Amino acid sequence: MLLFGTLIHQSLEHNNLELGKQLFDWMPERDVASWNSMIQGFANVGHYEEALALFHDMEISVFRPNTLTLLSTLSTYAIHGALEARAWIHSYVDNNNLNRDGSLDSSLIDITDLVTWKSIICGMAMHGHGKNALCYFSEMNESQVSLDEVTMVGVLSACAHAGLLEQGQGYF
Numbered sequence: 001m002l003l004f005g006t007l008i009h010q011s012l013e014h015n016n017l018e019l020g021k022q023l024f025d026w027m028p029e030r031d032v033a034s035w036n037s038m039i040q041g042f043a044n045v046g047h048y049e050e051a052l053a054l055f056h057d058m059e060i061s062v063f064r065p066n067t068l069t070l071l072s073t074l075s076t077y078a079i080h081g082a083l084e085a086r087a088w089i090h091s092y093v094d095n096n097n098l099n100r101d102g103s104l105d106s107s108l109i110d111i112t113d114l115v116t117w118k119s120i121i122c123g124m125a126m127h128g129h130g131k132n133a134l135c136y137f138s139e140m141n142e143s144q145v146s147l148d149e150v151t152m153v154g155v156l157s158a159c160a161h162a163g164l165l166e167q168g169q170g171y172f
Helices: 002-013 017-026 032-044 048-060 067-080 083-095 105-126 130-142 149-162 165-170
Strands: none
Touching: 002 017, 002 032, 017 032, 032 048, 032 067, 048 067, 048 083, 067 083, 067 105, 105 130, 105 149, 130 149, 149 165
16 A cells, blocks of 8 residues: 555656556555545646545545645645635535644635635725725735735736736736
């Protein structure tokens, strides 16, 4: 089992998802570590739907996601800005009482932070306060909260409403 785990990990580290998946399917016995490797490997390269599907498959297997599964998955989604998946996992953690020891707190706060920043920036932009929205966007960047597509639409909208075409282009 250790050999399979090592081969899967190395395949995924080198973006060979197909080989990693084949090895995982061929494993005579899986464990939490092999599930974690698969979920993390797919999430790391932006294959969020597949990672989430693996997470769901793990749920119905004899193995349950552990704190490491959730920490690595949440942090990967935070880095890549996959808000919907992070929100689903947040709900999963809450519904299954998986944060009793508080070890997931910082990862879960990252989700809340993005929603808060996005709401402020998009709200300001929609109501014609483009320069204020951009100030909040600058603060968001300084606080190192990951961006998502909706936040960028809000920023571009703010630039358009404030007549800041060049600044809007500068974000790309």
